[in-house]
Amino acid sequence: MTEPSQSEAPLVEALRAYRERHTAAFHTPGHKLGAGAPADLSDALGERFLTADMGIANGLDDTQESGGLLRRAEDLAAQAWGAERAFFVPNGSSGGLQTLVMAVAGPGDEVIVPRNAHKSLLAGLILGGALPVYVEPTVDDDWQVAVNVPLEAFVAAIEAHPRARAVFVTSPSYNGFCADVPGLAAAAHAAGLPLVVDQAWGAHLRFSPALPIDAMAAGADAAVVSVHKLLAGLSQASVVLARGGRIDVDRLRTMVTMLRTTSPLAAIYLSIDAARRQMVEGGEALWGEALRLAALARTRLAATTGIVVLDRDDALRSGSVDFDPVRLTISAADLDLAGYELERRLRADHAVAVEAADAHNIVANITFGDSAGTVDRLVVALETIAADADAGLAERTRARAAAGGAPEAGGGKKAASAASPTLPFFTRLACSxxxxxxxxxxxxxxxxxxxxxxxxxxxxxxxxxxxxxxxxxxxxxxxxxxxxxxxxxxxxxxxxxxxxxxxxxxxxx
Ligand SMILES: Cc1ncc(COP(=O)(O)O)c(C=O)c1O
The missing domain is CATH 3.90.100.10 (Orn/Lys/Arg decarboxylase, C-terminal domain)
Structure with missing residues (x-):
């Protein structure tokens, strides 16, 4: 077999060949490339999509996988993301994190984990029986979001738990805060421990020098990236990345094959293949444009009364070492609008759907899939909501003043946040x-x-x-x-x- 080249996408090309040969399908799924699909399913997904619905081993490849298609695509991904080995996982980074935690620690083993880790990591601890040694992130009081665990807290935990098997860190966080991954890799390695990074929100970092450093370049031994979050992967598409030495890559492979389905939707893996090639060939330019659009949105929203967008200065002030500006954490607390209400108004009144909302903020993602037009939709919707809410607030304040009452509380994110309790600290682990x-x-x-x-x-x-x-x-x-x-x-x-x-x-x- 020839040396893999980043200009190929083996799974994409295998699907093309399958179609060109008018292959007769005597394998799963039962709809047989859409021929037996109910009309509403074909209508909803498109007939062409259904003709791509097949597995890898018995669809795109033969049952013995003698073409080694998946391995070839995974090797290209490993090379692109700076790892020695990559595994495509069809259950998102949730599945990837569970796989990783059970690959590095067994029942009763300690692992050092950030308190603000994603729930799938805790699920991996419940399933595998390992014991978390929690390290607390700092919390940004203004924004009411967890930031990162300070390096010193990790170092203290590493020293206090000499029998720990691995260190896990989340970076970037949900809001784009980046931890000191190079510093943490050095600290973990000095103690002989592997560093595993939940980089679900950072699949793109490697492909633009204008973005924060990515986990594998920063010295991580393993990482998981959601190709479906900020890159062009179909939903669920994630990749587990690893380099040998401190990680037993064979055990990791065993764990991957224990936990991943035997019948993945080939289209999910194929989308990883295509997204990887897209990034290697044009990632820098694509992210350059996304960064420009994100900066444009930030400038326009900064001029909108009552709307505040979390920025790099906020991140650095609250202890992050870097920040991903394509995540827009937006607050309208100054207008007495909770994150949930802001999200509801955006969706109901403006047909704008954001990534997330909580009691305080909403989060919107900007990627290379955006344009000046889509950014304008978001900004104009927020400007309109802000103007309406501002008028309502002024009206209520006038009415209270006329009635001789005190001015309404609010007028600042801190005042609004104080109404709800702050994130509680971890207490102690009484049992596993x-x-x-x-x-x-x-x-x-x-x-x-x-x-x-x-x-x-x-x-x-x-x-x-x-x-x-x-x-x-x-x-x-x-x-x-x-x-x-x-x-x-x-x-x-x-x-x-x-x-x-x-x-x-x-x-x-
Ligand atoms: C930090 C973090 N890690 C892991 C995950 C899980 O990712 P996935 O949706 O790919 O399973 C998420 C999901 O939002 C996340 O925010």
Whole structure:
């Protein structure tokens, strides 16, 4: 076989060949390249998409995978993202993180993890039985978002836990904050530990020098990237990246094959192949344009009364070493609009859909898929909402003044944020997440849970960062936070999604 070249996309080319040969399909799925699909499915997805719906081993490749198509595409991805080995994973970075945590640690092994890690990492700890050593991120009080774990906190945890098996870090964060990954790689390596980076939001970093440094260039031993988040991968498309030495790549491969489906949608993997080639060939120019559009949006929104956009200065002030400007964290708290309400108005009144909303902010992504026109839609919608809300606020203030009342509270992000509780700190781990999750438990009213050990994880979504995990002692602060969270956020994890009750570990005897 010839040496792989970045100008090829083996899976894309294999699909073309399959079509050109008018292959007769006697393999899954049962709709047979769309011929047997219900009309509404063909209508919704397009007949052409269905003709691409097949597996790899028995569709694009033969059943023995003798063409080695997937491996060839993965090797090209490894080269492009600076790794020795890459694995395509069809269950997003969630699946990738679970795979990685179980590849580096077994039952009872300690792993150092940021408290603000994505819930899938905690799921990996529950499934695999490893023990988290949590390190706390700093929190930006103005924006009410977790920033990064300071390097010193990681170093202290590494020193205090000489038996730990790996260090995990999330970078960039959901809001674009970048951790000191080079510093952390050096600290982990000095202790002989691998550094694994959740780079779900950073698949693009490697392809433009104008963006923050990417995990593999910064010295990480493994990383996971969501190709579907900011690149052109189809939803679910992620890649696990690794280099050998501190990571047992053969064990990682075993874990990948244990956890990934035997029938991935070939189109998902094919989209990774195409997105990788697109980035290698033109990533720098594409991201140059996206950065220009993001800067344009930021300038226009800075001139909009009542709208504030989190910027690089905010990130550096709150302890990040770098910032990804294509993530726009936007607040209208100065206009007394919660993030949820801002998102609702954008969607309902302006047909603008953003990535996420929480009690305080919304997050919008700008990529090379945007144009001056799409950025204008977002900016004009926010300008309109801000002007309406500003007029309403002024009207209410006038009415109160006429009635002799005090001026309305608000007028600043801090004032608005103070109304809701701050993120609670981790308390202590009373037993392993796995024991607490699978052991005997009982449901208690939320207020009666203080001092007990949680048997469930509670995750406001988005951004999907657990506030509480199984095995953790429940504090009064956590109960207060959850009682407030239940009023606004969508919550995942507990059996009682209303959070009226919570399952706690049954006390012995
Ligand atoms: C930091 C972080 N890691 C991992 C994930 C999971 O990624 P995926 O949606 O690809 O499963 C997310 C999802 O939002 C995330 O924000």
């Amino acid at each position: 997440p796995r024991e607490a999750f699978f052991g005997p438990a009982e449901a208690l009213p939320l207020s009666a849970c203080v001092g007990r050990v949680s048997a469930e994880m509670v995750v406001p979504y988005p951004p999907g960062i657990p506030v509480l995990g199984p095995g953790e002692e429940i504090s009064a602060e956590t109960v207060g936070y959850l009682a407030a969270a239940a009023r606004g956020a969508l919550v995942q994890g507990p059996r009682d999604l209303s959070l009226a009750t919570l399952r706690v570990v049954t006390r012995p005897g």
